[in-house]
Amino acid sequence: MSSDTAIPENDVTSSGLLALVISTLRLKAPELLPAEIVMPDCALAHAPASIKRRLLTAAYEAKGAGFILDMGQRVKQIGFDPVMHVMLRSATPQVMAGKFQRFEQFTHSRHRCEMDADGEGGLAVRRFSVSGPPPVGVENLLIAGLLKAMLEEIGCREVAVETGCAPFDRFTLRWAAFMPAHAGSDPMGMEAQRARExxxxxxxxxxxxxxxxxxxxxxxxxxxxxxxxxxxxxxxxxxxxxxxxxxxxxxxxxxx
Missing domain, CATH: 1.10.10 (Arc Repressor Mutant, subunit A)
Known part of the structure; x- marks a missing residue:
């Protein structure tokens, strides 16, 4: 975020999500990252949602929807984020979905996900706002890509995202099989970081x-x-x- 940017109480997002966007742009599209934007501290809960939307919109216009969806693949490279750490330790996709919905109440001021099972290997997601404007399409794509990456990390195989048309507020995630990966382990290297500093x-x-x-x-x-x-x-x-x-x-x- 900009070093002098205040965080409005009614328009905040997860610091981890903003870090995910910034780290992807630094690696794959540095020309889209303004010089005044700095990495947020993921140990703090919130960051301005307006900065996230600004960066996502520029990336979408320059690179397309696939680029936004792929941002989730960097979920383990964003540094210390206790929320992501807990979700990546989920024993099943259903447990992870439940955690995501609970944590969203605290990590975002307005936006929420409603998730329902869609068969044995599917998750239907509806994105909405509890107040104010609904989430924009690029924000929904980011969440779809993040959920895909997290499902893969906990053991879902061949995960696919069906996004439909803009604003992508309803999408479905499907996977071919589930083999638990590392529930209860240290997927984000938090314990190693604790040992260092x-x-x-x-x-x-x-x-x-x-x-x-x-x-x-x-x-x-x-x-x-x-x-x-x-x-x-x-x-x-x-x-x-x-x-x-x-x-x-x-x-x-x-x-x-």
């Missing part, structure tokens, strides 16, 4: 010992709805001691 997630300073341990538990599976008691027990502390020590470090579980 401290993580900063949502502004939490991991130099604080207990906050650091909390962040690592949360990012291991952000789909888990931790309670204070569960987190304390996992860390070998009483709930009261856990809360007190976090307060001493200037934070809390809800803040993290």
């Amino acid at each position: 401290p993580l900063k997630v949502y502004g939490v300073d991991e130099a604080r010992p207990l906050a650091r341990r909390v962040v690592r538990l949360l990012t291991a599976d952000i789909s888990r709805n931790w309670t204070c008691a569960e987190m304390a027990r996992e860390l070998g502390l009483s709930a009261r001691t856990f809360q007190r020590r976090l307060k001493e470090e200037g934070t809390s579980l809800s803040a993290i």
Whole structure:
């Protein structure tokens, strides 16, 4: 994103999605990437959706729909993204679809996916907006390509996308077979990154010992709805001691 661009509350997208677009353009079409656009921090949840639309529209006009669909293939090269990490650890396509729909409530201000099984090897998707204008065609193509890539990563074979006509708000993904790939493993190399350098997630300073341990538990599976008691027990502390020590470090579980 532009280094001086504020993020509007009513028009945000996933930082991971914007990173996916930027990384693809850097590699395959650098002439379409304005100099003022910089890679977002994927450890932060949101980025301006307007920048994503601007880049996607330019890429679509210059390269076509296939180029946008193929952007999803770089999903593992965007760097640390806890949401993508959790979705790529899904045991089945149905589990992944459920996670995607839940996370979309937090990673995008307006746009949503409705997903339904279409036979044994298919997923019918409808894209819509909960408020304001509907997602534009290039945004729908990006999501279609991303879902295709994620299905392939978790073990779906010969995945095809049936997009229909613009604005591509209804599309179907089909696969020939499913063989679980790496559910429960580390598909995005998050554990390797943890070993190399401290993580900063949502502004939490991991130099604080207990906050650091909390962040690592949360990012291991952000789909888990931790309670204070569960987190304390996992860390070998009483709930009261856990809360007190976090307060001493200037934070809390809800803040993290």
